Amino acid sequence: MTVARSTALLGGALFAALFWTRPAAAQSTPTDAAPRTEVGVGVDWMGGASFGTSSANEVVASGGAFPLFTASSEYGGALGVNVKIARRLRSAFAVEASASYSRPELRSTTAADVEGAPSVTATDRLRQITIEGAILYKLDRWRVGRRGSPFLSAGAGFLRHLHEGDTFVQNGELYAFGGGVKIPLLTRDRKRLAVAGVRADVRAVVRSHGAAPDGRSHLSPALGVSAYLGFAK
Amino acid sequence: MIRRRRSILALAAAGVVAFLAQPASAYLKFGVRVGSQDVVLKWAQMPVRYFVSDATVPGISESDLQGAVGRAFATWQAVPTSSISYQFAGVTTAHPLTDDGASVLGFLARPDMDRVLASTHFLIDNSTGSIVEADIFFNSAFQWSVAAQGDAGKFDLESIALHEIGHLSGLGHSALGETQLRPDGGRTVTASDAVMFPVALGTGSIAGRTLRADDIAGISDIYPDGGFAADAASISGRVTKNGAGVFGAHVVAFNLATGTMVASFSLSTQGEFSIGGLSPGPHIVRVEPLDDADVDGFFDSTMPVDLNFRVGFYQRLVVAPRGHDSGAIELKVTPK
Numbered sequence: 001m002t003v004a005r006s007t008a009l010l011g012g013a014l015f016a017a018l019f020w021t022r023p024a025a026a027q028s029t030p031t032d033a034a035p036r037t038e039v040g041v042g043v044d045w046m047g048g049a050s051f052g053t054s055s056a057n058e059v060v061a062s063g064g065a066f067p068l069f070t071a072s073s074e075y076g077g078a079l080g081v082n083v084k085i086a087r088r089l090r091s092a093f094a095v096e097a098s099a100s101y102s103r104p105e106l107r108s109t110t111a112a113d114v115e116g117a118p119s120v121t122a123t124d125r126l127r128q129i130t131i132e133g134a135i136l137y138k139l140d141r142w143r144v145g146r147r148g149s150p151f152l153s154a155g156a157g158f159l160r161h162l163h164e165g166d167t168f169v170q171n172g173e174l175y176a177f178g179g180g181v182k183i184p185l186l187t188r189d190r191k192r193l194a195v196a197g198v199r200a201d202v203r204a205v206v207r208s209h210g211a212a213p214d215g216r217s218h219l220s221p222a223l224g225v226s227a228y229l230g231f232a233k
Numbered sequence: 234m235i236r237r238r239r240s241i242l243a244l245a246a247a248g249v250v251a252f253l254a255q256p257a258s259a260y261l262k263f264g265v266r267v268g269s270q271d272v273v274l275k276w277a278q279m280p281v282r283y284f285v286s287d288a289t290v291p292g293i294s295e296s297d298l299q300g301a302v303g304r305a306f307a308t309w310q311a312v313p314t315s316s317i318s319y320q321f322a323g324v325t326t327a328h329p330l331t332d333d334g335a336s337v338l339g340f341l342a343r344p345d346m347d348r349v350l351a352s353t354h355f356l357i358d359n360s361t362g363s364i365v366e367a368d369i370f371f372n373s374a375f376q377w378s379v380a381a382q383g384d385a386g387k388f389d390l391e392s393i394a395l396h397e398i399g400h401l402s403g404l405g406h407s408a409l410g411e412t413q414l415r416p417d418g419g420r421t422v423t424a425s426d427a428v429m430f431p432v433a434l435g436t437g438s439i440a441g442r443t444l445r446a447d448d449i450a451g452i453s454d455i456y457p458d459g460g461f462a463a464d465a466a467s468i469s470g471r472v473t474k475n476g477a478g479v480f481g482a483h484v485v486a487f488n489l490a491t492g493t494m495v496a497s498f499s500l501s502t503q504g505e506f507s508i509g510g511l512s513p514g515p516h517i518v519r520v521e522p523l524d525d526a527d528v529d530g531f532f533d534s535t536m537p538v539d540l541n542f543r544v545g546f547y548q549r550l551v552v553a554p555r556g557h558d559s560g561a562i563e564l565k566v567t568p569k
Contacts, residue, residue, distance in 0.1 A: 056487045056494055056517075058410060058424035059445070061438035066411070066424030071517055073489060108489060108517055110546050114411060115521060117544040124515050124550035167554035168513060213489035213515070 036194055038094075040084040042226020046102060046128075046205060048077045049218035069113040073213055075220065076105035080128070082224065086136065094136040096155070102128045106163075106211050124164050126211055130174050132157030148181040153203065161211035172210030176222070178203030184230075195230035262455060263405050265362040272362035274355070275403045275455050280320035281367075283401075286339020287324050290373040293340075293390065295324060297379045302338050305394035308442070309402060312449050314465075316458035317402055329370040332356055336401070338394070341370035348419060350375055350433055351393050353400035367401040369394070376436075385437040392433070392441030399429045404451045405531070406431040408483045409496050412525045420526065426494050431530040446493035450510025461510070466553030469507040470562035471499070472520055474542050478504030479566060481531075481538030483523050486516040486551070498523070502537065513555040518547040520564045542566040 051074055055067035080102025088094040106124040110117070134155025142150050159172040180201035187195050201224035208217040263274035283306070285299045293301075299321070306319040322335070329337045334356075343349065349372055356366035371377065371393065378384035379391065410425030412432055422432045427447040434440055444452075453461045472482040478501065485496040486508045499506040521544040523531060528538050545566055553559050 054489065054492055056485075056519075057492070058426040058494075059434075059440045060424045061422070061434040061440060063438075063440045068411070068424075068426075068485075068494070069487075069519070071487070071489065106515060106550060108515075108550055110517060110519075113519075113544065113546075115544045117519065117521075117546055120546040120548055122517055122546065122548060122550045124552060163515065163552040165552065165560065167557065167560075168515075168552045170514075211515070215490065 036088050036230045036232050038084070038086040038088070038228050038230045040086075040199060040226040040228035042082055042084075042199070042224055043079060044082050044100060044102075044201070044222060044224035044226075045077060045079050046104065047221040048075050048104075049207065049212075049220045050074045051212055051214050051216075051218065054213070067112065067114070069117065070111050071108045072111065073106070073108040075207070075212075075218065076107055076123075077220075078102040078104035078128070082226065084226065084228070092138040092140050094138070096134045096136055096153075098130075098132050098134065098155075098157075100128075100130045100132075104128050106161075108213075124211075126164075127160075127162040127166070128210075129160040129162075130157055132174060132176065134176065144181045145183070148183045150179060150181045152179045153177065153201070159207055159210045163211070170209065170211045172212070173208040175206040175208070175217075176203045178222070180224075182228070190232075192232055193229060194232040197228055197230070199226045199228050200224065201226075262451070263403055265357055265359065267359065267362045273403065273455060274357065274362060274364060276317070277361065277363035279316065280318040281336065281402070282320045282322040283336045283338060284322050284325040284327065286329055286337055287326055288340045288373075290340050290377055292387075293377050293379060298339070298390070299324070301379045301390040302394045302398070304442075305391050305398050308395055308444060309398055309452060312444065312452055314449065314453040314459045314461035315456045317452060317456040319398075329368040330354055331368070332366065334366055336367045336369075338369040338397075339371070340373040342373045343370070344374040346372060347374065350388055351397050353397045364401075364403065369397040369401060371397075383437045383439040387436055388433060389437075389439050389441065392428075392439060395428050395442060395444070396433075399448060399452070402452060403455050404429055404448070406526070407447050407451070407496060408498070408523055408526060408531065409445070409447050409485065409494060410525055427496075431526050446488075446491070447495045450495045454510045463556050464513070465509065466511040466513040466555055466557060466559070467507055467509040468511060468516060468518065468551050468553050468559040468562070469505070470559075470564060472504040472506060472564045472566060474539070474566050474568060478502050479539045479542060480504065480536065481523055481528070481540075482506070482542070482564075482566070483521050484508060484564065485519045485521070486511055486553070487519065488512050488514055488516050489550070490514045498531070507558075511553045513553055515550040515552050518551050518562070518564065520545055520547070520566055541569050543569055 053072040057065040082100035084098040086096035109121040137152045139150045154177040157174045159174040161170045182199045184197035203222045205222045264271045329339045351371045376387040378387035407427035407429040409427040410430035411423040412420040472479040482499040497508040522540040
């Protein structure tokens, strides 16, 4: 699993969110607490992840490896879109299903060619589709700013990578954990459309298999902003 | 039946008679013209029966020879994606280069061929393109070993037999290897990634006992089995220089997931190439001139092999889909 810079960025974002969070006291609104269904649509950014360096090895007389060249591969970061639907349970918990679409690059940079070939970064623009189920836990006792309602989330799902031309598909799994904040901008008591607001997510996402050449799991930071509508039961 | 003899000299060889297979191939397969068509040279019937000569050399008994070539045959036969099979038919007093319909492997003294460790000779049915007989001789002018861990100063018989049996099965040479030119005109191998590389790794080495991805792709392409034809992918396209096709460019596909290399050549004056037998997935594609082995180990001297261009990589990852071709790419190279 690759951590490095991605984790540092994620840690910084989480720290910022927590820093702005303070106890809610008696600020919770009746609408916010009521069970309801939420739908949302938004944009997100998933950071890159390195797969490390592999070698195109030939064999020497002793049986040892002789690298013809090396290739350092990674997922590039990418913006995407997502849709969500959540059902709040009669507690601080909610269950959520979401789907996302983005176009990250699979990149491989060659180096150390034994015959001096110039280094290139060869790319393949993927179509990344995810379908995820998650549990959200609302931190009732905390607020971000005056109205922001923080939450924690953990989920898992299905990952599909389609390579350029859609001629080759690789599936995998996705695991995510993190948190975020919902900020209601409009609340209406005793109305079917009970709340409208915006939501920000900060998550650590682990992509397993998929187009990763090493077949392993890789950690990336993910940030998301979405608008949501909450419907009373 | 019209028969003609072709010879393929192997391992530090000179004067190879290698004629090209169809463009849709990985590595080099041998081809033969039947009527107006080129067909891939191959055995029509399985198992391929072979005899072992009773001639011996110092340090190698008849059973040593039989054991070494038996292990080499078994290595090729064990490729799960290939249907080729072999059968030991017995020990013979026959000469390896006799046209008798029997495929014979054995030692032969050829001190005049001081750079040829071993050689494979074919008898071909020109009406079908199938191999009728293939003889292999090991040059007893060299020192040989069958020691399990190799023997310094001696060539490993099993490794050389593995290369020659690749020829016997219909494979040509692979250019996946690096060499340095010696002052005497010979070449010293730095490394290779194919048993079918035409220059041996050197005395004492047993690294040549193991087939590499390029060898496996080659034998599986000629004798596909185990879903190979349905699963294997290919990458094709053209190599061009200043807009014109480049003949004889060595194109290597490196699979990011498996870490293996399979290669081929551009085999037309339009620069067309096709690398078959690939594991599906994204590949880095590298193109280089054929400058790590003698050109005549691969192509007839009349063929316009272009060596005047720089090694380079294709700017995109090339995705080879399962059971299909990548779609044509253009590898643009620049003159040296």
